[in-house]
Amino acid sequence: MANATPADSALQNPADEVVSFDDERRGILRSIQNVLHKTPSMVPLIVLVLSIIVFGIVLGGKFFSPFALTLILQQVAIVGIVGAAQSLVILTAGIDLSVGAIMVLSSVVMGQFTFRYGWPPEMAVVAGLACGTLCGGVNGVLIAYMRLPPFIVTLGMWQIILATNFLYSENETIRNQDIQDHAPILQFFGEKITVGGAVFTYGVIAFVLLVIILTYVLNNTAWGRHVYAVGDDPEAAELSGVRVKRILLSVYMLTGLICALAGWALIGRIGSVSPTAGQFANIESITAVVIGGISLFGGRGSILGMFFGALIVGVFSLGLRLIGTNPQWTFLLIGVLIIGAVAIDQWIRKASA
Amino acid sequence: MTQPILTARNLVKRYGRVTALDHANFDLYSGEILAVIGDNGAGKSTLIKAMSGALQVDEGEMHLRGEQINFRSPNDARNAGIETVYQTLALSPALSIADNMFLGRELRKPGFAGKVLRQLDRKKMERLSREKLTELGLMTIQNISQVVETLSGGQRQGIAVARAAAFGSQLIIMDEPTAALGVKESNRVLDLIRDVKARGMPIVLISHNMPHVFEVADRIHIHRLGRRLCTINPKDYSMSDVVAFMTGATVPPEAELEAAVAAE
Numbered sequence: 001m002a003n004a005t006p007a008d009s010a011l012q013n014p015a016d017e018v019v020s021f022d023d024e025r026r027g028i029l030r031s032i033q034n035v036l037h038k039t040p041s042m043v044p045l046i047v048l049v050l051s052i053i054v055f056g057i058v059l060g061g062k063f064f065s066p067f068a069l070t071l072i073l074q075q076v077a078i079v080g081i082v083g084a085a086q087s088l089v090i091l092t093a094g095i096d097l098s099v100g101a102i103m104v105l106s107s108v109v110m111g112q113f114t115f116r117y118g119w120p121p122e123m124a125v126v127a128g129l130a131c132g133t134l135c136g137g138v139n140g141v142l143i144a145y146m147r148l149p150p151f152i153v154t155l156g157m158w159q160i161i162l163a164t165n166f167l168y169s170e171n172e173t174i175r176n177q178d179i180q181d182h183a184p185i186l187q188f189f190g191e192k193i194t195v196g197g198a199v200f201t202y203g204v205i206a207f208v209l210l211v212i213i214l215t216y217v218l219n220n221t222a223w224g225r226h227v228y229a230v231g232d233d234p235e236a237a238e239l240s241g242v243r244v245k246r247i248l249l250s251v252y253m254l255t256g257l258i259c260a261l262a263g264w265a266l267i268g269r270i271g272s273v274s275p276t277a278g279q280f281a282n283i284e285s286i287t288a289v290v291i292g293g294i295s296l297f298g299g300r301g302s303i304l305g306m307f308f309g310a311l312i313v314g315v316f317s318l319g320l321r322l323i324g325t326n327p328q329w330t331f332l333l334i335g336v337l338i339i340g341a342v343a344i345d346q347w348i349r350k351a352s353a
Numbered sequence: 354m355t356q357p358i359l360t361a362r363n364l365v366k367r368y369g370r371v372t373a374l375d376h377a378n379f380d381l382y383s384g385e386i387l388a389v390i391g392d393n394g395a396g397k398s399t400l401i402k403a404m405s406g407a408l409q410v411d412e413g414e415m416h417l418r419g420e421q422i423n424f425r426s427p428n429d430a431r432n433a434g435i436e437t438v439y440q441t442l443a444l445s446p447a448l449s450i451a452d453n454m455f456l457g458r459e460l461r462k463p464g465f466a467g468k469v470l471r472q473l474d475r476k477k478m479e480r481l482s483r484e485k486l487t488e489l490g491l492m493t494i495q496n497i498s499q500v501v502e503t504l505s506g507g508q509r510q511g512i513a514v515a516r517a518a519a520f521g522s523q524l525i526i527m528d529e530p531t532a533a534l535g536v537k538e539s540n541r542v543l544d545l546i547r548d549v550k551a552r553g554m555p556i557v558l559i560s561h562n563m564p565h566v567f568e569v570a571d572r573i574h575i576h577r578l579g580r581r582l583c584t585i586n587p588k589d590y591s592m593s594d595v596v597a598f599m600t601g602a603t604v605p606p607e608a609e610l611e612a613a614v615a616a617e
Contacts, residue, residue: 038500221471222459225452229445239407239443241428241457299447 036348040293041305043344047291047337048308048315055319062322066198074199076288076314077207078103078266080307082281083288084210085258087306088251090289091218092231093298094150096252098139099259100281101161106132107263108165111174111273114183121183129260135161136256137249144248158282169275176271190268203265210258214303227251231298287334288313291341295349312337356419357382358524358555359404359435364413366399373399374410375579378611381524386546386556388566388587391576392599398528400576401559405437405526406430417523428457436521440528442513446502451475451482453501454516485519486511489548507538511545518549525549526557531565543569563592575599583607 036042056064063069082099089096110128113119119127135157142153179186189203218224226247229237238244262281267273292309294301313334320330361379365372373396381387391397402408404415406424415422417433424430427437444453455478461467462474479497486497491511501509510530517525527546531539539562546569550556560566566573567587575582575598582598583605590598590605597603 216470220473220475222461222473223471225448225456225459225473229448229456232445232447236441236443236445237456239427239437239439239441240445240453241431299445 041302044292044305044308048312051315059322066196070198072314072318073204074201076310077203079284080207080310081262082285083306083310085255086285086289087303089255090294091227092251097154097282098157100278101158102132102135102256102259103263104278105161105165106260107266107273108169108275121185132256132260133253136253140249140252144245165275174273187268189265203268211303211307228299291337295345359417361415364410366410372579377580381555383555385571386550386569387572388558388570389574395576396579397576434523436517437526438513438517444501449498449500451479451497454482485515489515506533507541510542514545524555528559583611
């Protein structure tokens with residue numbers, strides 16, 4: 001070091017080191033930001049894995065058993081299916097507050113068509129699915145062609161569909177026993193496969209399949225790319241030749257159809273057809289979507305993220321219940337997660353600036 | 354002169370009591386860059402929108418290579434071979450370069466995967482996008498699957514121009530392509546415009562920037578009060594002359610010729 005040049009000594013200047021250290025840190029943060037920007041489902045995946053590890057350590061085998069872990073899947077399947085529908089709408093920068101109502105009305109239609117009109121249960125299921133699609137179609141026409149704001153349209157439709165549901169069903173619940181005896185197909189999604197201690201209901205399998213199919217459709221078909229383009233910038237999409245109105249209408253109709261599917265799965269889950277079931281599905285589905293990192297401003301996020309988001313809610317609910325805390329802690333923590341998720345979304349969006 | 358590629362005669366467009374186009378004429382010849390200039394409110398955007406299918410005129414007719422055209426939507430114009438680079442660029446920021454290039458006209462895989470599963474042929478779209486960008490000398494900047502929002506303003510403009518050049522078979526309309534750019538990037542885009550012209554594609558250039566117009570235009574269409582005032586050769590006049598024509602301070606000799614055409 002005796003014959004060090006001025007340049008060498010400049011390199012050893014402590015002030016320079018601090019500067020380079022700062023730069024490096026900014027660089028790491030920046031690259032994390034960019035990775036998250038490319039794969040927005042990373043954040044919920046990390047949170048999910050961390051929460052499973054933490055609850056696993058705290059609760060041990062009680063939580064880390066195949067039974068408990070698949071129980072989580074069963075508990076989130078309905079909200080998850082509705083969440084998949086909600087994801088589609090939110091990707092177009094819309095929102096659907098009527099998803100829960102569509103789900104319940106569709107399940108009531110399936111039940112009542114079978115037991116009131118004596119339709120073959122298979123046909124009643126088709127009628128229920130058609131009912132959901134029709135409700136979604138009404139949303140879609142009002143939003144895409146009448147250009148009304150999605151929030152207002154679906155707020156109104158939520159009330160309309162829910163009231164229709166109570167008026168039509170006359171607040172009557174169809175009992176589990178009757179369905180088992182006369183129309184077991186209505187409980188199709190309640191059937192289960194057991195592997196070791198793990199229990200998979202058909203509802204859970206349907207949820208996972210739906211996530212896989214929608215992931216494929218959104219990433220690998222023109223329709224899927226157009227859904228993102230419409231959510232991103234509808235005017236740009238229109239000028240590029242995307243038929244924005246048709247895409248919006250098809251998204252809301254598909255959302256209605258998936259909600260009706262959720263209604264069918266709901267019968268399997270609770271055993272009966274009840275017009276008062278699933279009251280909070282709309283808020284819970286939005287929660288799963290937001291925690292899953294899908295941007296409420298549209299065009300960003302993935303169904304896979306929503307899948308992780310729904311599971312996070314399930315893990316927290318079951319984990320905290322097994323610990324024996326007051327259930328309000330679950331809501332409190334989920335509230336924190338929602339706000340955290342939105343804050344992270346805003347930060348990730350800055351990567352583009 | 355040769356036959357014009359695109360002509361418009363007596364276009365009229367009214368918005369309520371406002372007449373945006375008042376019997377406007379328009380001619381574009383093959384292989385030229387025609388600049389369309391005019392004061393704000395002169396009706397040049399309306400004229401351009403009529404040609405790109407974004408709006409329908411109330412009266413008048415347009416011909417593309419002698420055939421009458423009647424666009425109901427931007428897609429009609431695109432199908433006829435007229436591509437437009439909008440001032441807003443019409444790119445989806447969250448989608449990749451390749452996705453944007455093929456937005457609205459995606460390619461599907463052949464056979465079962467494409468027909469039944471509707472699967473996109475990503476590889477082919479990426480390859481074609483890369484080829485197009487390379488042809489225009491734009492490949493230095495991009496990884497083709499990069500999302501558009503990570504690109505600079507000039508790069509985005511480049512993508513929009515490349516998209517138009519890739520799909521336009523008749524002509525390309527460019528609306529204020531340099532308005533949002535710095536000096537360096539503007540020059541890059543002007544080079545790009547000349548490249549596209551060199552490939553034999555006629556261009557309609559709408560711009561407020563006189564130096565840019567004089568740099569690249571072969572002819573200048575001056576729009577005033579909803580109609581074509583005249584068409585001039587930029588070599589015959591100075592920029593201040595043109596500004597005087599545009600604002601009505603002086604009347605160009607060509608305007609008499611124009612009046613004769615209009616009277617026909």
